[in-house]
Amino acid sequence: MTDSKGSGAGSRATAGSKRQRLMTATAQVVHRQGVERTTIADIARAADVPVGNVYYYFKTKDELVAAALTEHARQLSTLTDRLDALPDPRDRLKGLVAAWVGQRDVAARYGCPTGTLAVELDKRAEGGLDVEAGKVIRLLLDWVERQFGALGLPDPAGLALTLVGAYQGMSLLSNALRDPGVMTSQGDRLLAWLDSLDAASAVSHPG
Amino acid sequence: MTDSKGSGAGSRATAGSKRQRLMTATAQVVHRQGVERTTIADIARAADVPVGNVYYYFKTKDELVAAALTEHARQLSTLTDRLDALPDPRDRLKGLVAAWVGQRDVAARYGCPTGTLAVELDKRAEGGLDVEAGKVIRLLLDWVERQFGALGLPDPAGLALTLVGAYQGMSLLSNALRDPGVMTSQGDRLLAWLDSLDAASAVSHPG
DNA sequence: GTCTATAAGGGGATAGAC
DNA sequence: GTCTATCCCCTTATAGAC
Structure with missing residues (x-):
């Protein structure tokens, strides 16, 4: 699916990189603030990804936590x-x-x-x-x-x-x-x- | 303040009793659901106290958690x-x-x-x-x-x-x-x- | 003292332009 | 693929009637 590398020639590796950044950012921010007090906006900011774009990689907040x-x-x-x-x-x-x-x-x-x-x-x-x-x-x-x-x-x-x-x-x-x-x-x-x-x-x- | 007993003659012990019920209910419900996922309404229901009345005994949610x-x-x-x-x-x-x-x-x-x-x-x-x-x-x-x-x-x-x-x-x-x-x-x-x-x-x- | 109605704010999620 | 604007619900807290 939306995997890190080897998919399209035009999309480059940015997609996978952003996804990975969101994963590590979620782990870090959730560790510090807890799940409930962490907003999607917090994660987006920490991963340096536009807020609305998060949902392209993870459909729900639960998917982010699972990540x-x-x-x-x-x-x-x-x-x-x-x-x-x-x-x-x-x-x-x-x-x-x-x-x-x-x-x-x-x-x-x-x-x-x-x-x-x-x-x-x-x-x-x-x-x-x-x-x-x-x-x-x-x-x-x-x-x-x-x-x-x-x-x-x-x-x-x-x-x-x-x-x-x-x-x-x-x-x-x-x-x-x-x-x-x-x-x-x-x-x-x-x-x-x-x-x-x-x-x-x-x-x-x-x- | 709004202590359990010995204050007014007219108010009876219901005030203290409700306050105590809210304390134990908060402890129980928060243990099960966690602080963030527990609403004032949840606590009020568990304590059998009308929702809006909670704020007469505790000014904020934090006061309930402290209790x-x-x-x-x-x-x-x-x-x-x-x-x-x-x-x-x-x-x-x-x-x-x-x-x-x-x-x-x-x-x-x-x-x-x-x-x-x-x-x-x-x-x-x-x-x-x-x-x-x-x-x-x-x-x-x-x-x-x-x-x-x-x-x-x-x-x-x-x-x-x-x-x-x-x-x-x-x-x-x-x-x-x-x-x-x-x-x-x-x-x-x-x-x-x-x-x-x-x-x-x-x-x-x-x- | 007791309770209802509602104001005020925030956050998850979506629609759709680019 | 990327981003903005926005909808909608939920929750805390208050105003004020009884």
Whole structure:
């Protein structure tokens, strides 16, 4: 359809470029302002696209929000692809935590992009976008679960919920208290916890 | 001002009763629909108060939201007061976790009332309600910190962030995945973690 | 104190010119 | 493909009758 490249000779790549700009702009602006308080005009301005033209690329606001979710999924797989290059699964998980802590200022100001979006979409009855948000989070959970599984630890799914849950929790608290230090201190605890996990002894909980 | 009782002889207690009904109704409806998608009409209907009459008790929508936060703080202190009756601080914390798990169906459907509200209010630039949400979460953090302190554990503030963060995280995941089982399984891990904490050995992280 | 009618403003979406 | 003008609905908040 209205894909980025290779379609017509006359239209050039501007169409795809504008569409992509709208996607990333939506992801950014929605993260900062929330879905409900973000207007089409806000997105158009951020993407440097004329207001009325937005509807040529996305028929509804919901489609724009769905595009933001896709964008988050894309950024997530960029990160996990990079971490997959590490030989030790434990180092991959520690690298993930390090990436989270590296985003501490953004987290303190606006929270986790995917997590806060999931919270907001849950309150939207129509459209089924809430389910889509859950799928993006599932991508992360599954990747983390594979790492715990590769380490030979018992209940890798439960451990994945604990690690990702800890991230969502510390992001929310850091955001609510406006304190990036929460990300740093809790991140240190997570790293120590990951180091302490042993395939032999089954440490039960979140820490 | 327009307080619940003791003012005029002629006005009776209906004024306070309506005001209270509006507060609890706001807390409930906002939890389910979110702030932005909740209209004054929704709240009026839930509280069984005529729409136009709402403005007699609360001048703006923001005042209603602030009232919802107060309501959450009140419900929180009801819970901690009950837990304070237990002699052992560890049992108090385990009772807190049990209370969270007991609310698993609500959490899976709508998330943590205070946490989701904090996320939403953070996106509201004006009014400073985001700071108020942080204060309510602080109340819980401080209470939890006092329990860890009473147990003689090192870094009680860090432990409090870990425990409350774990709750916020599991609520968010349970909600995003629409799975109450997350609350149960992660709650079990938290209980085991609390049992394992020892004043002598310093277990570093969240679990 | 209680309630109705309505003013005022904003935002999503569309029609159609260029 | 691009952009402007505009329709229409919804929501907050107020004025003022009862």
